[in-house]
Amino acid sequence: MMTFKQFAGKLETIPASTSWYLADLGEARGRQELYTMLERWAHPLIALAAFNLDFLCIHPFRDGNGRVSRLLLLLQCYHLGYEVGRYISLERLIEENKERYYETLELSSQQWHEGKHDPWHYVNYLLFILKTAYREFESRVGEVKSPRGAKTEMIESAVTSFAGDFTLADLEQKCTHASRDMVRRVLRNLQKAGKVECLGRGPGASWRIKRG
Template identity: 30%
Template sequence: MLAPITPGRQGNVRHNLSGVLAYDSFRPANMDSFFPINLSADSMRLVSDCRAILGEVEGMSRFVPNIDMYLSMYVRKEALLSSQIEGTQCTFDDVLDPSNESNASRDLTDVVNYTRAVQQATKLMEELPLCMRLLKSVHATLLGNGRGSDKTPGQFRTTQNWVGPNGCTLNEAPYVPPNTEDMKEALGDLELFINERDDIDPVIKAALVHYQFETTHPFLDGNGRLGRLLILLSLIHDGALTKPVIYPSYELKRHRSEYYDWLMRVRQRGDFEGWVSFFSTCLLASAREARDSMRKLVDLHSETERLIREKAGRATTNALMLLDLLEGNPIVDTAFVSERMQISRSSANNLISQFTDWGILVQRDTSRKRYRTFSYEPYLAILRTGDEPL
């Protein structure tokens, strides 16, 4: 049954229907009623530190060579980590392996869809405000042909849903989101809050927006993944970032149980101060990891470029082109390199052999004589951090 909720600034309980059909759902409060949020000095320092690191990563992204390549890796990493929170079992290597494209598993499809959803959302935000219309369009891409594709992608639910262990019924669920009438009201209020409250620190605002979206649970499936994507979109919307240069799900995945507990604690007790502190701690750690990874990637690029210029001789131009290709596609085979660089297969094979001799590429399965794939291991070692399934 719905966990005990003390009515307060977070909302209250709504009694629905009667008789054997009766059930309780949560009714979220208007978001303006969340305030004031009285953060401790320690929590304010967390928020301030978070903004500083976000600014640092944002600044680095403006001067880093090949930043678009790195961003594509960061988007894929966020897609993987967020999907893993929902139970996806693939790894970063699975996402990047070109041989998987024609034989995608459901888990891999979820990650690919999430990647496309991030790209679509950031593009749509150039034309649209961060509104429910945009989120519905992104949700349709997110569910696509993967997990939840039979749950009306791109459409808000028209029936009651609930959150709980597999197999639990509505009356057994520990959390029952708002009924459809209250859901519509909460979504309208959320849209106004996102677009009209520009007096709130972007980190605090992202924490509240994420909480309220997850609490409203407006779709039949995909709420968690879209809600975590909304963290990035909220930060971009409010100017804390201009690009998706961090992966917020990095720490939320590592503290998944605590993450879910905090969302529920706010619903039950209205502890927004505790939630903002937890959220800021996670976002700060995620932003630091993204910053440190970017520094390592930049240093690796410089070292590898220097090695190529020392070793490649007349093949330097093609070798540098291959390095660029690897920074967007760190797992390759001869056919892929030949096609993308528009060179013969023998030239591609020679380049790959040179990169292998120099320690840049590593053959992934040394027992194979045909259909061999190679990985840019020093690069992947940086990006794999935290990619193991739960």
């Protein structure tokens, strides 16, 4: 089995039986301390991907090892604070890129039992999957917009909530998601419609709802 350590600014694979590796693992107390220790050697996502590869190479079950490895991937991502799997299916992305999955797994598992394998094919593949998931999530979030006219309705509702006189600044405090220009535009439209009146001039002027 191989692990990672950083030498002179670059990552290299070394045998996991190395004395300092075993000694440091023995001193680790609890999962969080272990993650902190691993972070000194390599980025946690690299360690996560290497663990996933090791699990697949060990092949502990007669069937279902791939599904279990993906569940472990999801669980470890959650532990490390990468929760994109809650919103974007990593299982689906792996299925959509299954040819690359099998190719990189085959390349990285060669000579695994001798500790002479190259894990980077599979590590880079899993990093690609996570990167794709975050890009898809970002794209979906960007598509979520307020319904047309929602901000106008919010400003109009805020205006009617005032029992007495109010200023532009008072209205802006209630409509933090709308720009000042939009607040002014809605106020002018309400004024033209005869629903509000301005009691002065300038940005500090008071406004009042017309009653009756």
